[in-house]
Amino acid sequence: MRLSPQYVLLLLVSLFLSACDGGDGANGGAAGERRGPPPTPVVVARVVEAPFLDTLQAVGTATANESLEITANASDRISRIAFREGQVVAAGEVLVELDTSQEQAELAEAQANLADARRQLERLESLVATNSAARSQRDEQAARVDAAAARVEVIRARIDDREIRAPFAGLLGLREASPGALVGPDDRITTLDDISTIKLDFSVPENFLSALRTDQLIRARTVAYPDEIFDGRVAQISPRVDPVTRSVAIRAEIPNDELRLRPGMLMTVDLVRERRDGMMVPESALIPRGERQYLFRVADGTAERVEVRIGARRPGIVEILDGIAPGETVVVEGSLRLRPGAPVRVAREIDALALVPEEARVDTLPDEDHYARLERGAVPAPAVLGAGGVGR
Helix, strand or coil: CCCCHHHHHHHHHHHHHHHHHHHHHHHHHHHHHHHCCCCEEEEEEECEEEEEEEEEEEEEEEEEEEEEEEECCCCEEEEEECCCCCCEECCCCEEEEECCHHHHHHHHHHHHHHHHHHHHHHHHHHHHHCCCCCHHHHHHHHHHHHHHHHHHHHHHHHHHHCEEECCCCEEECCCCCCCCCEECCCCEEEEEEEEEEEEEEEEEEHHHHHHCCCCCEEEEEECCEEEEEEEEEEEEEEEEECCCCCEEEEEEEEECCCCCCCCCCEEEEEEEEEEEEEEEEEHHHCEEECCEEEEEEEECCEEEEEEEEEEEEECCEEEEEECCCCCCEEEEECHHHCCCCCEEEEEEEECHHHHCCHHHEEECCCCCCHHHHHHCCCCCCCEEEEECCCCC
């Protein structure tokens, strides 16, 4: 039977439509699934609670507890130098002796005159007892004895002035004079510093005045010992605010039993205000948008963008005041590829505390006996995280 061309054309169209319908029904769902985005691999960390110390940060200069320049009380030549450079001396120890040959001669003469005046006074007293001399003569001679005795004391004081002694215990500096040199009150022989305690002078803005108090803990660092922290306390707070800089001068004291800190050192200071517990996340989790801060929270394999309110910052970490809860998981790496509601795959989870650099770890706020323990060389309290600063 011969088919008409119209029938053949209709049959071909039917077969084509059937093929198209079958392809959509059998493979359409799989193709749709393949067109969906794959989960984004991310690195996450859990929100943890940690102790924070609020601190004010400043820069200060170290000075000695007591410091002076050793000079002569009178102009004369040095007969003996009794110290070594860098020597630790006790209070009252002789450092330098000046030439006293002239004073010794004058002392011998004055002592002879005093002895003669006393002998004459004894004769007059015996004569007055027998009414052979007037009482006025005896009184005049007694005055001469007192004058001669005073002359002896004056010369002895001049000799004592030629013995230069340490007024307090401390560490001597470099010697700047030699035996035989003529020195006077304006000539420096050496320096003497009591550095058993170091005074650290620094300033803080006046708006932090209400947070300051004496005996407050401070922590100081210096480039000479970059891996060490020196603990001390606030000794004095200036009663005045500088009208130009609007800052308050603070003086702290740091025990220096090992004499490693020296006057003139530049030190960075952390003034501890208070200790508190707060939520912490790695700083890399934050996504700034203008003045607002966001981060991605991971829940049920999906990324959710949430706005957070931040507090103190330290290198590597940031305090979260509101927006998330402890124990929740946040994205630390890979957030730039995420959109709200996007599926995620946790490639790795890190410990947030491991991101904190060593220099950001500080001791807990001490109790009332902490400074006494510092002076006895006791071990500091366990380390927690430092947070905040003047510029936060």
